[in-house]
Amino acid sequence: MKQDNQFPQWEVFLQTKNGGPYEHQGTVHAADKKMALQNARDLYTRRNEGRSIWVVPTECIVASTKEMEEEFFDPAQDKIYRTPNFYKMPKGTKNL
Secondary structure (H helix, E strand, C coil): CCCCCCCCEEEEEEECCCCCCEEEEEEEECCCHHHHHHHHHHHHCCCCCCCEEEEEEHHHCCCCCHHHHHHHHHHHHHCHHHCHHHCCCCCCCCCC
């Protein structure tokens, strides 16, 4: 019987500039959230790339599946008001 002797896996998200989006960088293994942050910092910000780091236990990530595609995404196709093509820009508008 094989024993799993690794710490839990954490997903790492990095913000490279203040106010910017967080982007997935990869994963680290750590015993707790403090260790996960330290491991993420050591691995993904060696050249001062980051401003902020998020770490999330991999087991907490939930994603839609192929079977859910129709339920999640297809109903929007008949609602044209959800796309910007439905709206007309007023004349003279420069920034919205």
